Amino acid sequence: MTITPRPFKVLGIQQIAIGGLDKTRLQRLWIDMLGLEMTGTFKSERENVDEDICTMGRGATRVEVDLMQPLDPEKKPAVHTTPLNHVGLWIDDLPKAVEWLTAQGVRFAPGGVRKGAAGYDICFLHPKSNEEFPIAGEGVLIELVQAPPDVIAALG
16 A cells, blocks of 8 residues: 655644633633633634633744633534543643642642653643542643653743
């Protein structure tokens, strides 16, 4: 089987879209806890979405995280129901992040900080909150990854 040369290259993450019934819960995590900047909003009856556009990084390495809730949960598209396995985020100081987030009531998945598949230290924010830890991924598993020095230099 001959494979035609790919006419494009994936350069990085441009956006991650995350849906929920109430985007204020998503804002609590992504803006208040993780520090993303809200840079715009988008509302569309046709797409059944009320969306906050958040960003991390700058310039060519900027990544958008769109926090979406349906205008009407009974209509399609159902922006709040599509599952997302996990999102990986570079972190400049993982131990400090884990300590601070835990103190803020963010729930982590079991396993703690450990080496990930790529060799970097990682841990996961749990997708579901509980009484003890009321802030979580709102249905999304989020991987925090210790950034190596070159990534910190480029993105820091």
